Amino acid sequence: MASTFQPSDDSQVLEAVTWALAEEAPLEVVGRGGKRGFGRHLQVDHTLDLSGLSGINFYEPEELILSAKPATPMAEIEAALAERGQMLAFEPMDMGPLFGKVAGEGSIGGVFACNLSGPRRVKAGAARDHLLGFNAISGRAEAFKSGGRVVKNVTGYDLSKLITGSYGTLAVMTELTFKVLPAPEKTYTVLLDGLDGAAATRAMAAAMNSAHEVAGAAYLPASLTSRSDVSYVQGAGASITALRLEGFGPSVEQRCRELREELGAFGALEELHSRNSARFWSEIRDAAYLTAPEETPTWRISVPPAAGHQVLAKLSSELDGEGFLDWSGGLVWLSLPAGDDASHESVRGAIAVHGGHATLVRAPADIRASVPVFQPQPAPLAALSARVKDSFDPKRILNPGRMVAGS
Amino acid sequence: MLMPKPDEAVLAKRGEIIAALRGIVPGEGVIAEEDEMRVYESDGLSAYRQMPMIVVLPETTEQVAEILRYCHGEGVKVVPRGAGTSLSGGALPLADAVLLGLGKFNRILDIDFENRAVVTQPGVTNLGITHAVQDQGFYYAPDPSSQIACSIGGNIAENSGGVHCLKYGLTTNNVLGIEFVTIEGEVIRIGGKHLDSEGYDLLGLMTGSEGLLGVVTEVTVRILRKPATARALLVGFASSEAAGTCVAEIIGAGVIPGGMEMMDNPAINAAEDFVGTGYPRDAAALLIVELDGPEVEVDYLIGRVREIAEANGATSLRVSENEDERNAFWAGRKSAFPAVGRISPDYMCMDGTIPRKMLPEILRRMTALSEKHGLRVANVFHAGDGNLHPLILFDANQSGQLETAEAFGGDILKACVELGGVLTGEHGVGIEKRDLMGEMFTEVDLDQQQRVKCAFDAKGLLNPGKVFPKLHRCAELGRMVVHQGKMPFPDIPRF
Numbered sequence A: 001m002a003s004t005f006q007p008s009d010d011s012q013v014l015e016a017v018t019w020a021l022a023e024e025a026p027l028e029v030v031g032r033g034g035k036r037g038f039g040r041h042l043q044v045d046h047t048l049d050l051s052g053l054s055g056i057n058f059y060e061p062e063e064l065i066l067s068a069k070p071a072t073p074m075a076e077i078e079a080a081l082a083e084r085g086q087m088l089a090f091e092p093m094d095m096g097p098l099f100g101k102v103a104g105e106g107s108i109g110g111v112f113a114c115n116l117s118g119p120r121r122v123k124a125g126a127a128r129d130h131l132l133g134f135n136a137i138s139g140r141a142e143a144f145k146s147g148g149r150v151v152k153n154v155t156g157y158d159l160s161k162l163i164t165g166s167y168g169t170l171a172v173m174t175e176l177t178f179k180v181l182p183a184p185e186k187t188y189t190v191l192l193d194g195l196d197g198a199a200a201t202r203a204m205a206a207a208m209n210s211a212h213e214v215a216g217a218a219y220l221p222a223s224l225t226s227r228s229d230v231s232y233v234q235g236a237g238a239s240i241t242a243l244r245l246e247g248f249g250p251s252v253e254q255r256c257r258e259l260r261e262e263l264g265a266f267g268a269l270e271e272l273h274s275r276n277s278a279r280f281w282s283e284i285r286d287a288a289y290l291t292a293p294e295e296t297p298t299w300r301i302s303v304p305p306a307a308g309h310q311v312l313a314k315l316s317s318e319l320d321g322e323g324f325l326d327w328s329g330g331l332v333w334l335s336l337p338a339g340d341d342a343s344h345e346s347v348r349g350a351i352a353v354h355g356g357h358a359t360l361v362r363a364p365a366d367i368r369a370s371v372p373v374f375q376p377q378p379a380p381l382a383a384l385s386a387r388v389k390d391s392f393d394p395k396r397i398l399n400p401g402r403m404v405a406g407s
Numbered sequence B: 001m002l003m004p005k006p007d008e009a010v011l012a013k014r015g016e017i018i019a020a021l022r023g024i025v026p027g028e029g030v031i032a033e034e035d036e037m038r039v040y041e042s043d044g045l046s047a048y049r050q051m052p053m054i055v056v057l058p059e060t061t062e063q064v065a066e067i068l069r070y071c072h073g074e075g076v077k078v079v080p081r082g083a084g085t086s087l088s089g090g091a092l093p094l095a096d097a098v099l100l101g102l103g104k105f106n107r108i109l110d111i112d113f114e115n116r117a118v119v120t121q122p123g124v125t126n127l128g129i130t131h132a133v134q135d136q137g138f139y140y141a142p143d144p145s146s147q148i149a150c151s152i153g154g155n156i157a158e159n160s161g162g163v164h165c166l167k168y169g170l171t172t173n174n175v176l177g178i179e180f181v182t183i184e185g186e187v188i189r190i191g192g193k194h195l196d197s198e199g200y201d202l203l204g205l206m207t208g209s210e211g212l213l214g215v216v217t218e219v220t221v222r223i224l225r226k227p228a229t230a231r232a233l234l235v236g237f238a239s240s241e242a243a244g245t246c247v248a249e250i251i252g253a254g255v256i257p258g259g260m261e262m263m264d265n266p267a268i269n270a271a272e273d274f275v276g277t278g279y280p281r282d283a284a285a286l287l288i289v290e291l292d293g294p295e296v297e298v299d300y301l302i303g304r305v306r307e308i309a310e311a312n313g314a315t316s317l318r319v320s321e322n323e324d325e326r327n328a329f330w331a332g333r334k335s336a337f338p339a340v341g342r343i344s345p346d347y348m349c350m351d352g353t354i355p356r357k358m359l360p361e362i363l364r365r366m367t368a369l370s371e372k373h374g375l376r377v378a379n380v381f382h383a384g385d386g387n388l389h390p391l392i393l394f395d396a397n398q399s400g401q402l403e404t405a406e407a408f409g410g411d412i413l414k415a416c417v418e419l420g421g422v423l424t425g426e427h428g429v430g431i432e433k434r435d436l437m438g439e440m441f442t443e444v445d446l447d448q449q450q451r452v453k454c455a456f457d458a459k460g461l462l463n464p465g466k467v468f469p470k471l472h473r474c475a476e477l478g479r480m481v482v483h484q485g486k487m488p489f490p491d492i493p494r495f
Helices: A010-023 A074-083 A108-113 A159-163 A197-208 A249-262 A274-285 A305-319 A344-352 A365-370 A379-392 B008-012 B014-024 B034-040 B061-074 B126-136 B152-158 B202-206 B240-252 B265-275 B295-311 B323-334 B336-343 B356-373 B401-418 B434-440 B443-456 B474-478
Strands: A027-030 A046-049 A056-060 A065-068 A131-138 A143-147 A171-179 A186-193 A217-220 A240-247 A269-272 A298-302 A322-326 A331-335 A357-362 B054-056 B077-081 B097-101 B108-112 B117-120 B175-181 B187-191 B215-222 B229-237 B259-264 B285-293 B316-319 B346-349 B377-382 B387-394
Touching: A010 A027, A010 A046, A010 A131, A010 A171, A056 A074, A065 A074, A074 A108, A108 A171, A131 A159, A143 A159, A143 A171, A143 B443, A159 B202, A159 B443, A186 A197, A186 A249, A186 A274, A197 A217, A197 A240, A197 A249, A197 A305, A197 A322, A217 A274, A240 A249, A240 A274, A249 A269, A249 B295, A269 A274, A274 A322, A298 A344, A305 A322, A305 A331, A305 A344, A344 A357, A379 B187, A379 B202, A379 B443, B008 B014, B014 B054, B014 B061, B034 B054, B034 B097, B061 B077, B061 B097, B061 B175, B061 B215, B108 B126, B117 B126, B126 B152, B152 B215, B175 B202, B187 B202, B187 B215, B229 B240, B229 B295, B229 B323, B240 B259, B240 B285, B240 B295, B240 B356, B259 B265, B259 B323, B265 B323, B265 B336, B265 B377, B285 B295, B285 B323, B295 B316, B323 B336, B336 B346, B336 B377, B336 B387, B346 B401, B356 B377, B356 B401, B387 B401, B401 B434, B434 B443, B443 B474
Parallel strands: A027 A046, B054 B097, B077 B097
Antiparallel strands: A056 A065, A065 A171, A131 A143, A131 A171, A186 A240, A186 A269, A217 A240, A217 A322, A298 A331, A298 A357, A322 A331, B108 B117, B117 B215, B175 B187, B175 B215, B229 B285, B229 B316, B259 B285, B259 B377, B346 B387, B377 B387
């Protein structure tokens, strides 16, 4: 019989995992359920629903840390941070809209389980760079902790890195402590019109390599600009290359002037100020241009920044896809026409020469059951990763097969 | 410090092992003479010494793989070593182990400004990377105080920090990819010039694993554009509480300084005696706050920090007006260790981290501990991130003082953990803090970490005796007590 367990505290999580281990009954581990469609399609009978483990444990703005239970809604965390002028610097993507759900429903546990980072990743690092410590129940049904509440800590292995981006396959997190940072006073965005991917990449590299502390560099081809809610972008009628500057008021204004001068040779320039900037970068963050139609396979491709435009151009033309670049070209978002295998061989073939990896973020369940959602690894690395999984979850009861078939 | 008992069977076939290693690394790459091995008998934690069984200095990844494959097959332990600057004994040799030195991996392989990345061999020094890119205005951000000597491979093993961590992160936040060799001799590459590495974050796991999981043979790091400008404030306070509050308020105001260092009165005076750059000798605590970035921003923030410092009762305040002045502010801090070395025959440098707000409390406790143990202590902190470096002054020639200093250091680290902090912020556990791990972790926590070790090194041959207070066999760790299956919490909703 299929069961859903809804523990309300750590000891009940432990009880549920203990039962699953004894029965060798695999569990699907769910925070608020917003990302159930992400990863390989799971076929397990039982669900461990963590929605009862919700809420902020403590928030100390002057220590730049916040600790929360795994199913705490992102909206709650972001509201608490905004009240004190702070933020999650890694700018986690809200995957809700991409999966046809409402925005703001994701959980902090899900953000770390999937290592979700947004446009500021180029400057501030990824989710994995911000998790300081956690408590969890392993697949051995043992409660353990790692890390702590301070940034500078090299005591023991850094399991916070390992648990981030492990998609719930190693342990069930019951408490997460992470770094937060001051939110910028002011945000401006410098826009360049009408560049092709190669020129846009040169412009983004020039900006990233400048001393102006660029905190976001994205490229939106002309075909997608009309989907923006930012009026200037919507009406651009040409591609948009966007560079974000943020920080203290006088600094942002000065850097914006200087950056515009330095990039003058790249063509027409425009500026977005705070509100429009925020809206534009949240669109980039959430891949808002690719949310519909929902059945289209959507890839998230991580490559060296200088190579992203080539990958985007090649796959757009060969597979009739559409997409855009973030991370100064290092992140390619790509949607393809509906098909039976999400063109996974072509996609992975296109990045092989550059190095990097591709994740099939969205696709119908049958495709996610038959196509490798995550980049296949060379045999020695795959074997090592499987041994790491076994070291936490030897009976493979936690989200088995979410990342790799059979493990 | 108790190390694992040398394996007599391995020692007995030393000659055979030397011959086999000479078959892999020709010429002078295998060192077996005691005189020549002497330089390897300790690392930066020089209180501990041990001659290695054999030293091998390979030049290629293939050689590293062959050496490890051979040692794995023969059950021979291996201790990896970069530049040997570890402050926690991470590279301390074992009597029955091959010391694997990566010093000949000293070439930078690729400088890629377009992708803001440098690919390098692990034996290149930390500062060597910056030197290779600085003419284009770039640098490699983590700057451990040993950066002139320490290797980037060692930085990965230790997840090294430095004074700029608060703003720019530790090694782990600045490494994009590695190639490493497992004890079984398999070459594995993770990450690269792209930003997120794929699958489980083994890159993050390897960083800071103290040479227990694999031997790094290539590294890709991200480089950053050098900030346009940097200016510093030198602020004295009448109490450490006032300095601590000032630190908290600077961060509370949304300012993240490039560096924020604090020194207590004994450290201030030791530094002033040594370099004499005008530190206020009567201050109970001194803050150096460095702001870096675009000029307009730095000037603006200098003003903000000045206001906060004055509101907190600063007793002296200077702002650097040029590079000479800024360097002079730092000179005392950067020479704090040798300065303390001058006023005491020996000193021991500790490395705990505490939540920032606990600074005054840990100082109070240290004063009490100093009285209890009858030894002096001088303090320098990375105040921005709560990382403490208490320097315990002692005289090793006086019987019992080394032991007293060790006990004092242990008490300080226990206090750090009690106050919500950790045993080591950047120096690593190594052998130095190994037996204190139980202060921070439960048996279950440590067993889980050792199971991860087993996933990489089931025979426990790579750098054994470091980090973990108790060595367990992997088979023993893998055992599971399974409790009988009863449906969990039957009285809660289930559907």
